[in-house]
Amino acid sequence: MQQVVQEIKNLSIGFTSKKGQQISILKNINTKIKKGETVGIVGESGSGKSTLALAMMGYVKHGLYTISGECLYQSNNILKMKNRELEGIRGRKIAMIPQNAGQSLTPNLKIGYQIDEALKLHTNLKKENRDNKISELLNKVRLPSPEAIAKRYPHELSGGQQQRVAVAMALAGNPDLLLLDEPTTGLDVTTQAHVLELLNFIAKDTGTSMVYVSHDLGAIAQVSDRVIVMYSGEIVLDGPVRNILKNPIHPYTYGLLKSIPKLTLSGLPDSMSGSQPQPGTIKQGCSFYVRCQFAEDKCKINSPKLEFVDEFNTSVRCFNHKKLHKQKSIDTSSSKQLINKIQKNEILDISSVSISYAKQKFLEQLLNKIDDSNPTVKDININIDKGETLALVGESGSGKSTILKSIAGLIKTKDGTIKFDKKKILSNDLKKRDANNLRAIQLIFQNPDESLNPNHTVEEIVSQPLKLYFGLTGEELKQKIIEVLEKVRLGEFYLTRYPRQLSGGEKQRVAVARAFAAKPDIILCDEVTSALDVSVQAAVLNLLQELKEDFGTTYIFVSHDLAVVRAISDRVAVLYQGRLCEIGPSDSVYKFPSHPYTEVLLGAVLEPDPDVKPKLVAEDIVEEKPPEKGCSFQGRCPRILGEICKTNVPPWQIDENGNAIRCHIKINDLKKQQKLN
Amino acid sequence: MNSTIKEEKPKNTISKVLEVILTMVSRPSGLIGLIILIFHVTLAITSPLYVPHDYKAIDPSLMLQPPSSEYWFGTDSLGRDVFTRTILGGRTALTVTFFGSLIALLWGGAVGIFCGLVGGKIDDVVMRIIDAFLSIPWILAMLLIVSLLGTSIIVLIPALGFFYGKGIVRVARAATHDVIAKDFIVSARARGHSNFSIIWNEILPNVRDAIMVEGAMRWSWMLLGFSSLSFLGFGVSPPTPDWGLMISNARGLMSFAYWSVLAPIFGLSSLIIGINLTADAFAKALGIDRSTKAPV
Numbered sequence: 001m002q003q004v005v006q007e008i009k010n011l012s013i014g015f016t017s018k019k020g021q022q023i024s025i026l027k028n029i030n031t032k033i034k035k036g037e038t039v040g041i042v043g044e045s046g047s048g049k050s051t052l053a054l055a056m057m058g059y060v061k062h063g064l065y066t067i068s069g070e071c072l073y074q075s076n077n078i079l080k081m082k083n084r085e086l087e088g089i090r091g092r093k094i095a096m097i098p099q100n101a102g103q104s105l106t107p108n109l110k111i112g113y114q115i116d117e118a119l120k121l122h123t124n125l126k127k128e129n130r131d132n133k134i135s136e137l138l139n140k141v142r143l144p145s146p147e148a149i150a151k152r153y154p155h156e157l158s159g160g161q162q163q164r165v166a167v168a169m170a171l172a173g174n175p176d177l178l179l180l181d182e183p184t185t186g187l188d189v190t191t192q193a194h195v196l197e198l199l200n201f202i203a204k205d206t207g208t209s210m211v212y213v214s215h216d217l218g219a220i221a222q223v224s225d226r227v228i229v230m231y232s233g234e235i236v237l238d239g240p241v242r243n244i245l246k247n248p249i250h251p252y253t254y255g256l257l258k259s260i261p262k263l264t265l266s267g268l269p270d271s272m273s274g275s276q277p278q279p280g281t282i283k284q285g286c287s288f289y290v291r292c293q294f295a296e297d298k299c300k301i302n303s304p305k306l307e308f309v310d311e312f313n314t315s316v317r318c319f320n321h322k323k324l325h326k327q328k329s330i331d332t333s334s335s336k337q338l339i340n341k342i343q344k345n346e347i348l349d350i351s352s353v354s355i356s357y358a359k360q361k362f363l364e365q366l367l368n369k370i371d372d373s374n375p376t377v378k379d380i381n382i383n384i385d386k387g388e389t390l391a392l393v394g395e396s397g398s399g400k401s402t403i404l405k406s407i408a409g410l411i412k413t414k415d416g417t418i419k420f421d422k423k424k425i426l427s428n429d430l431k432k433r434d435a436n437n438l439r440a441i442q443l444i445f446q447n448p449d450e451s452l453n454p455n456h457t458v459e460e461i462v463s464q465p466l467k468l469y470f471g472l473t474g475e476e477l478k479q480k481i482i483e484v485l486e487k488v489r490l491g492e493f494y495l496t497r498y499p500r501q502l503s504g505g506e507k508q509r510v511a512v513a514r515a516f517a518a519k520p521d522i523i524l525c526d527e528v529t530s531a532l533d534v535s536v537q538a539a540v541l542n543l544l545q546e547l548k549e550d551f552g553t554t555y556i557f558v559s560h561d562l563a564v565v566r567a568i569s570d571r572v573a574v575l576y577q578g579r580l581c582e583i584g585p586s587d588s589v590y591k592f593p594s595h596p597y598t599e600v601l602l603g604a605v606l607e608p609d610p611d612v613k614p615k616l617v618a619e620d621i622v623e624e625k626p627p628e629k630g631c632s633f634q635g636r637c638p639r640i641l642g643e644i645c646k647t648n649v650p651p652w653q654i655d656e657n658g659n660a661i662r663c664h665i666k667i668n669d670l671k672k673q674q675k676l677n
Numbered sequence: 678m679n680s681t682i683k684e685e686k687p688k689n690t691i692s693k694v695l696e697v698i699l700t701m702v703s704r705p706s707g708l709i710g711l712i713i714l715i716f717h718v719t720l721a722i723t724s725p726l727y728v729p730h731d732y733k734a735i736d737p738s739l740m741l742q743p744p745s746s747e748y749w750f751g752t753d754s755l756g757r758d759v760f761t762r763t764i765l766g767g768r769t770a771l772t773v774t775f776f777g778s779l780i781a782l783l784w785g786g787a788v789g790i791f792c793g794l795v796g797g798k799i800d801d802v803v804m805r806i807i808d809a810f811l812s813i814p815w816i817l818a819m820l821l822i823v824s825l826l827g828t829s830i831i832v833l834i835p836a837l838g839f840f841y842g843k844g845i846v847r848v849a850r851a852a853t854h855d856v857i858a859k860d861f862i863v864s865a866r867a868r869g870h871s872n873f874s875i876i877w878n879e880i881l882p883n884v885r886d887a888i889m890v891e892g893a894m895r896w897s898w899m900l901l902g903f904s905s906l907s908f909l910g911f912g913v914s915p916p917t918p919d920w921g922l923m924i925s926n927a928r929g930l931m932s933f934a935y936w937s938v939l940a941p942i943f944g945l946s947s948l949i950i951g952i953n954l955t956a957d958a959f960a961k962a963l964g965i966d967r968s969t970k971a972p973v
Binding site: 435439453456465518 | 860864870878
């Protein structure tokens, strides 16, 4: 019998609503964290996973309180402890690693000083021993040259390095339990894979128990031994990672896994209808009833208990879990294939576009020229056909959003032209573009909370383009708004709602409706699904695809999520440091990644499968600026040839599938080398 | 699928205002502030109808009478009834400062939003001019204007409005900067809306609250400023009753006729407290969406 680090007994946490009702956010949570075990807690936003993680530290957010139950650490209930007692436990015995390390490190203190502070607080080491310990900790989290890092300020480190420092600080007190709240969510794909690998190593090396909270099943699959799936404040599934992800016996987990786009499969994933109920709205029955495809009448009246299934060594909260047994493993062959009618004429022609963020000096301002030999984005040549979905992928800083903004006219290009509809050159200056060109290109943004005016009703939001481009008024306008909303499957009663009254998916639908109201030819999608929950993401992707099939719109789709790109795009352009690396049909780019960077990127993608480990080919260094000369990827390339890569810009090569890559290595040699690995 | 979202009926302007007022009076400080403010405003509007004495009737035989049943707050050095003069004394101050802060609100808000939106050189130049004005002691500048153009209301209202609007420019500009980076503004720009349309439709609804609260705060400061001018003899001309002027006239007699100075002081300070409390509650009532959200 393994030693138990923490035990949660019958824990309920909630708040009292304005009407005096007691509303639970966590309902009767029972679980044990064993020594050396890594437990992943997954759930969509609002499922109570963060509240549970914080309760494990004896912290309950302001406005919330413990309704019943206890959280036992060494047989003491930490939820009832006084602050003084908690000080001895928090950070020392139970440590936390927050989501955004950049914000949790004090910006004006050096890294070494901050770790030293943690050591002073949590250990009894003397000054000279502490210095050694700092180096040891930084070494443990695999930061290069610890002495140099200790002398730096947080802003001098990259996001991945900051997260490593946060891990080092958490390890300072040699904790029994490490709580990680979405620790890799804001990081790039390659960095994320490296940090997760580090966490795995630390878990094995130190024997620390970990609780890993995330919405990302891919990350959970890589680190966890056991997974707890939460829905609406309840544990719905609790068992070993392989059983949960390969044979989910709860309909929610089943649906969730089906709605995740996979790297190995083209076509759109199935979406799950509806959204998670607000706390306090479910009075009786199963909280998943409304969205469940296996629901029966009894599910509406009785709430299922968490029941242990021997066969899978898993606890499940469902009456019908036996039915799901028979479904066996996840069947993904049903995913919908894209049917895009691509007409072979160029709707957008981007030729040798460069964009520079360099600030003009006073003299240059007078002469009205920009002198920048090494612009942020350089030499972009892409032709886009009508009805096509082109995806731009790359890590942060790859210039993908910058290119999108320059197409929309929000950023001025330095060189090159963007031609619309074969002949019309789009002006660099937004104010000089005519109304028709403006109408033809619409944008959808990442975060609908920011892209919808909080003080406008849905009606006002959707009416903006209709009034501006078509001059509609009165009844005609209203009819048109209703028509557009119907297209995105929102009923008429949404007209008077404000964005804050809508769920995340509904908000993004309104944003989509606003873009389509202009009857655009091209829609620029800037990370449109990354702020959404997984199940909602699939629904939005499906909606975008259907609208496209109806209207023949062209999409330019920017995303850092390679699996999403795989699902929706016809063609992919891979960018690194504002330079194109590879461009080609999605199928062939994903099947035979030829450019070394594409290979690195695809290798680092996390699949929600514990048996598929990411391949960590290149280092996760972040480069501030593109190199002055030679290939843009020279700094991180695992297949670097030598001097030629540093001096000459690599030539374009095209293979038989239509993949174009920019590399000095012959395309067929690259493929051979990649097959060997 | 929408059963989970709280049903909320669309609101028109009247019900929105009503909701704000209800939230304001739900706190004791807001309730007290609003009562004081309404009391003062009603008094200012209706007092000429029921004052017990003539405010300018001079009677040397009644000089510096202590409070009595006839003269509730006593009489001043010219034998005028202090009670009458006190309840009439807020009229000019309230009128001038109310319209003054309205002007401050309008020009300050307009310039602030415009500068925040366009940015660049125009913003730089305008803001430096504002800074230059901020560095001039306002009372000196006011004295200069008043001595050049006279002390009529027509001069005082715009002059006060101008000087108190400078602060609002900064607040409006900062509030605009908060929303300007949001994607809904970028989206409106990309659609090709004009600057005016962006200000009117996208920015104004989001900065309106901040500017209104700032305006309400400025009102009480302006009241104090206006009374200071009167105190110095540059505000209202005698014999029009005014608190600042009354305090100024009676300040030498404070040691033996405290009543003649106490009543106007009480009038002035209670009105300022009333406005401040109301403005505070107003701010809290407008910020309600964020603070009372369920802590999920």
